Amino acid sequence: MRVYLDNNATTIxxxxxxxxMAPYFCEMYGNPNSLHEFGSETHPAxxxxxxxxxxxxNANDNDDIVVTSCATESINWVIKGIYFDHIFNGDKNHIITTEVEHPAVIQACRFLETLGVKVTYLPVNSDGIIELDTLRESITQETALVSIMWANNETGMIFPIEEIGKICKEKDVLFHTDATQAIGKVPVDVQKTNIDYLSFSAHKFHGPKGVGALYIKEDKIITSLLSGGEQMSGLRSGTLNVPGIVGMGKAMELAVENLDFEKSNVMKLRDRLEDELLKIPDTFVVGTKKQRTPNTILISIKGIEGEAMLWDLNKAGIAASTGSACASEALESNPVMEAIGAEADLAHTxxxxxLSRFTTNEEIDYTIDIINKAVKRLRAISSTYSYAPDWHNSKL
Ligand SMILES: Cc1ncc(COP(=O)(O)O)c(C=O)c1O
Structure with missing residues (x-):
């Protein structure tokens, strides 16, 4: 059996x-900007x-949604674009983000630090969520941007986006949210919340890879980083990825249609898997179920290196992860676990x-069985494991 439980990395x-998408590869393959029919026949799609x-x-007609190559590009565009508009050519010099953002945000901010920009990385509590008062206190006259994710890729924890938006509005600071792990899992409504910029990638919600988007609120246009043929109203030049855009649109439509299914069926499967795994002594899951995206579990099984467990799972045909896919080749501890205060040995577990809407009951049964067997095998050979009833509280 092959079971894919790494849907926060990418999806089918x-x-x-x-x-x-299929007709736009070999039949209607024209460049949409060409003047002939091969180009114009792509326009309706x-x-x-x-x-x-x-x-x-739920964007307004006057807002912009600019298609990019991925969330990483959208995120880099916002953070570096804000630098050009409000820091290099303005009077601000400060960005606020969190310690648990995806590397796309963290590394873009680190790059700006090398140019002299001050960056505040807000700490998180043991659930992996920021404290709103700390955010409020961190905003100064110099703050150009607050960039806080909608949902965390490791823990699935959902950030209080509405409250964060309100604080940014009150303080008159631009707000970007990385919604890569939120689209298709929770309702995302840019009119209900004060969001100036929002990034996402199609492949996280059953769309194709290599296409994403940046939402830009009506009057919050930022400097374009890709100059050229003036596609996308001059905001992002480059020949349009027609099959990718068509696929992302359809994927978005299906993602929204399936939100109820995520909340009922996917969550039910996730909860069953979680409840069964928590019966294993010395295990804990980060963050309360209610506050997480319906598909995600970040579990720590004492005494078992995440990589060792992945190896056993992979041998049995099950795909999982120890952290974000971008970092998965390095044998490092999980940075989000470290940010919530877990000691290094725990972060390694x-x-x-x-899960996704394609995950089945049988796959969950099989996974529970394989993980239980792997725990028995790996704990039997681990010299460091000894039973301690309250171990995780003392480590956090
Ligand atoms: C929260 C979050 N932001 C951004 C990204 C980057 O997405 P992409 O690799 O599609 O650019 C990811 C991918 O794992 C993610 O989970």
């Missing part, structure tokens, strides 16, 4: 999405896809299981 392309994106996040 929904067959309906694939079907929608592009318009439909853009409508699906606007509807999916992190195992992330992330």
């Amino acid at each position: 392309v929904d067959p309906y999405v694939f079907e929608t 592009l318009r439909c896809a853009m409508d699906q994106l606007y509807t999916g996040i 992190a195992l992330r299981l992330s």
Whole structure:
């Protein structure tokens, strides 16, 4: 049996999405900016896809959704674009983010630090969430941008985006949210919240890889980082990825249609998996179920290196992760576990299981069985494991 429980890294392309994209590879392959029919025959599908994106996040007609190559590009655009508009050419010099952002945010901020920008990395509590008072106190006259994720890729913890948006509005500071792990898992409505910029990637919600987007609120246009042929109203030059855009639009439509299914069926499967795994002595899961995306579990099984568990799971055909896919080749401890205060040996035990609407009951049964067997095997050979009833509280 092959079981894919690494859906926070990437997802299977929904067959309906694939079907929608297919004609735009070998039949309608023209450049949409060309003046002939090969170009113009792609226009209806592009318009439909853009409508699906606007509807999916409830954007206003006057707002911009600019298609990019991925969330990493969208995030880098916001953070570096804000630098050009408000720091290099303005009177601000400060950005606020959190310690548990995806490396796309952290590394873009670190880059700006080398240019002299001050960056505050807000700490998180033991649930992996920031304290709103700390955010409020960190904003100064110099703050150009607050960049805080909607949902965390490791823990699935959902940040209080509405409250964060209110604080940013009160303090008159721009707010970007990385919604890469939120789209298709929780409702994302840019009109209900004060969001100026929002980033996402299609492949996290059963769309294709290599395409993402940046939402830009009506009057919050930022400097373009890709100059060239003036595509996307001059905001991001480069020939349009027609199949990618068409696929992302369809994926967004299906993601929104399936939100109830995520909240009922996917969550039910996730909860069953979690409850069964928590019966293993000395295990704990980061963050309360209610505050997490419906598909994610970050579990720590005492005495078992995450990589050792991954090895056993992989041999049995199960894909999981110890952290974000970008860092998974390095034998490092989970940075989010460290940020919530776990000691290094505990942070090394992190195992992330992330489900999708394609995960089945049988796959969950099989995974529970394989993990139980792996725990027995690995604990039997681990010299460091000894039973301690209250071990995780003392470590956090
Ligand atoms: C929260 C979050 N932000 C950004 C990204 C980057 O997405 P991409 O690799 O598609 O650019 C990821 C991918 O894992 C993510 O989980």
